[in-house]
Amino acid sequence: MFARTLVFLCLLFMSGVASAAPKIQQWMLDNGARVYFVETHELPMLQIRAVFDAGSSRDPANRAGLARLTSAMLDEGTGDLTADDIASQFESLGAEFGAGVDRDMATVDLRSLSDSALLDPALDLYSKILAAPSFPAASLERNREQALVALQKDMQSPGAIADKAFYRELYGDHPYAHDPQGDESSLKAITREDLQKQHRSYFVGANAWLVIVGDASKRQARKIAERVVGHLPAGQAEVPLPLVRTLYAPRQKQVAFPATQTHIILGQPGMRRGDPDYFPLYVGNYILGGGGLVSRLSTEVREKRGLSYSVYSYFLPLRKAGPLIVGLQTKNAQRDQALKLVRQVISDFVDKGPTEQELTAAKKHITGGFPLRLDSNGKIAENLAVIAFYGLPLTYLDDFIPRIDAVTVEQIRNAFRQRVHPDQMVTVIVGGGR
Template structure:
């Protein structure tokens, strides 16, 4: 169960290290030049976004009701196809893990081919298949050469895999055993235990509460008939977004979309899950024999279409989402050496996804560190960002923006998200334009609207032990930051 490009809930991935590396590399002139190349500092970069790959997104629906988004890109003789189904674990019902098992079984067997033959079929064509299941969605993807003699057989095999999987019993037993082995491993991972407990407390009886991979109680009971029934309704043509990018004409893209759409079961889109109810704030602790304590704080955030999305993105980059230089990293790591890293982030989904802060620290300093984090959030929500912090966040965003469309794989992922969350086709351009015009008061107001310093659900995992006072802040912490986090 792999997904080539991964799943990004935010607009951009972790690009700060790439930016630092790019800024540190001197330009290499094409011809001899008597003047040495000059490296500009981040502060001198214009606030305007640099040049980026302009996307002409075309959209239509197939006869079966599938939404299609297409970008023609002739630079390379290949194409990327990504199907995004509303078939994530939020649709599991009373069988947690059903969506993950169904998705994982797609390429395990079709008529006349077992999992090995399917893998060899793609490999012999120079094609690559990917799949994955998450809370909101499940995906299946294909990367193939665009030449007709490679494209057509790759698409025929892909259409079989996603449209008519046979769900062989031996493969189901193997995948179940892999999941069950993973659950045993999780019991030795305090961070994973804390995460599972946090989502249960944050979402209660909501479908987002259970883990996408299911549980050791639910997985053994899931049978072939359930997989087939789930596939028939959740992998229906009316429940998918087809994203296409690459060396294709509009007519070729239409033919591919029609072929894939016809191969899927007939049926409408599944209803969106209900909105979650706000949980009761409070602290829970998991006693675990480790040197470090995991601290996780969360509250309900926003859905992907929230009008405050841009302001919250910028606000969180300043608080804890932007790596080094954030409020949390500066106060917790740089001034006190309490952690290797501390991060915050919104994960917008179909309905309110979580806002989370997570870190690890020395067990004997965990209570003080937790209070420090809460105080930082409280102060930030009361004061808002400074003008310099906002300007820096805008410049970082302007620098990272081209990376969001740097490759066909990046673009097809963006198209899948735009289609799945029903965003405007101009979403990427709109996001950048709105971000660059955002002011301090707008960011402060949005963060205050959506976050409450007293509403956090908190889960800690680590040993129960006598606590020590935190070291005072200093430019040179007496103790170096804690080493690589425990897993």
């Protein structure tokens, strides 16, 4: 019943959401945790996200997959509660719990109705999970087996093989090269003590950001923040990640795979969050390969020549330089022709930039779709977590549309010429031989 109520309320909210960017309030707790709060009363709900500098880039070299396994184990037990107890309690309260990791961060989510009779016990359980997960030995073995099965499945997927190989080739000995899923040897080596150490080191106030969005006053939000992360030990903030090396020569990796289609990924280090060229690169990429069927790559490779059903490009900004990724799938016999054309389209775009007509269309699409990125508490929380973790300005959401509108053809051309180097990219090819 509670789940049906949540769905109904979410539909109501989405139909009447305001297009204005939310007002962000921010403060710090005594243990160093930073809190970001958006007050919205359209729905009697709260969305909470705790963020920790504990992504896969923090995995020890011989324990790849530790961050993800730690995240998966958070709700397996706390105190005398089992995983079934935790799931049953959240369900009875109409609350939802979730956790995940990427290369930069670990996130732990709670969504609950704001009625104190439901919210208070949900917060109590959430705070216990954050502070004192028990990491039961039996649950570790079950989660380990699931992770190993997922790895085996990836070995049968040319797309997954290409993705993993691309990050290894691009980042080398940088922590971003770590596969968040780990590998067979590292997963088998992870112990319960590793999970406990990971939690003690990273789930601390100095390493935490808390996002609260929804039906609460600032006074209530302060109490919630103290309740869920204020009791964490202060700990120490993690040292900065190393800089990403610059590529000065192209590199190609080919992996044989028995399939009629070849998967190709090419790219280079792109940009970090907060990069001064973020907006010209963001708009420019929409025109190059991020705009679906209207992009340059799709028009030239798919529509005009039929060399690929899907071809795309995107920047993935991270704390350090995340990748620029260009990807496609094509018939084995057309591989060389398709790859040559993709490289030519990228080179032409870097050399000449977009047309005014392309820029106008891109701006219209990006700004027109922006309100959909803020049409629920969950989406606001996701954006707020990015702002918090990467130290972006509190006005970032207010500034987004004006910054997009201000981008010029010349800015895109200059940014791509300075930052994108088609003759220095990593290329990974996974597919059948000729």
